Amino acid sequence: MTLPEGVRRHDFDGETALATRGPPAYGEPTDGEWRRWDPRRSKLGAMLERGVETGLEGGETVLYLGAAAGTTVGHVADFAGPTYAVEFAARPTRDLLSVADDRGNLFPLLKDARKPETYAHVVEPVDVVVQDVATRGQARVALANRRFLRDDGRLLLSVKARSEDVTGDPEAVFDEAVETLSEEYEIRERRRLEPFHDDHLGVVAAPR
Numbered sequence: 001m002t003l004p005e006g007v008r009r010h011d012f013d014g015e016t017a018l019a020t021r022g023p024p025a026y027g028e029p030t031d032g033e034w035r036r037w038d039p040r041r042s043k044l045g046a047m048l049e050r051g052v053e054t055g056l057e058g059g060e061t062v063l064y065l066g067a068a069a070g071t072t073v074g075h076v077a078d079f080a081g082p083t084y085a086v087e088f089a090a091r092p093t094r095d096l097l098s099v100a101d102d103r104g105n106l107f108p109l110l111k112d113a114r115k116p117e118t119y120a121h122v123v124e125p126v127d128v129v130v131q132d133v134a135t136r137g138q139a140r141v142a143l144a145n146r147r148f149l150r151d152d153g154r155l156l157l158s159v160k161a162r163s164e165d166v167t168g169d170p171e172a173v174f175d176e177a178v179e180t181l182s183e184e185y186e187i188r189e190r191r192r193l194e195p196f197h198d199d200h201l202g203v204v205a206a207p208r
């Protein structure tokens with residue numbers, strides 16, 4: 001598995017961890033310009049840590065759905081090109097805005113990812129959609145945002161089983177989500193994100 005350009009394993013006080021280069025954002029350990037990317041706080045970080053072939057090379061245009069306070073999308077903006085960050089909850093958005101203040105390529109959008117028509121006038125075609133919304137209908141959100149992906153682009157999706165069905169068998173939930181996704185995406189890889197995130201599936205998919 002190759003890490004994108006701009007992401008590397010870096011030594012922090014004798015411990016090697018994923019890192020990107022950029023202004024600190026949430027009190028994470030830093031060493032010079034490098035700041036630690038904790039896979040326990042990031043599904044995309046966990047995908048990289050688990051060795052998933054994300055296809056990320058660095059410099060891509062990204063649409064990130066479910067940005068929350070900007071923990072992961074801040075790391076993404078450190079190695080990517082223009083990065084559009086969609087989040088619909090007002091509460092975490094203040095922190096997201098301050099992460100964006102330090103990054104000229106990060107564009108927060110206070111929008112609902114289930115309504116892509118409300119940001120279609122702002123978002124250009126992207127190389128990568130990263131999605132971590134952790135709400136019911138996660139696969140449907142990915143289908144709705146397919147329109148932004150270039151034909152040779154990639155979807156990097158995290159599915160939280162309990163957001164779909166609190167009591168159901170996670171594998172059954174994942175199978176259903178992947179089946180729904182298959183309407184418009186070809187699945188390249190699926191990988192559970194334990195031990196970093198319980199009952200989460202990481203999916204790499206390409207538009208059909």
Ligand SMILES: C[S@@+](CC[C@H](N)C(=O)[O-])C[C@H]1O[C@@H](n2cnc3c(N)ncnc32)[C@H](O)[C@@H]1O
Binds near residue numbers: 086
């Ligand atoms: C698990 S958190 C995301 C954490 C974040 N990706 C990170 O790693 O830093 C899920 C976020 O998705 C947001 N979300 C859920 N449904 C959404 C929707 N339909 N549109 C936009 N944001 C949504 C939630 O408000 C929440 O902040």
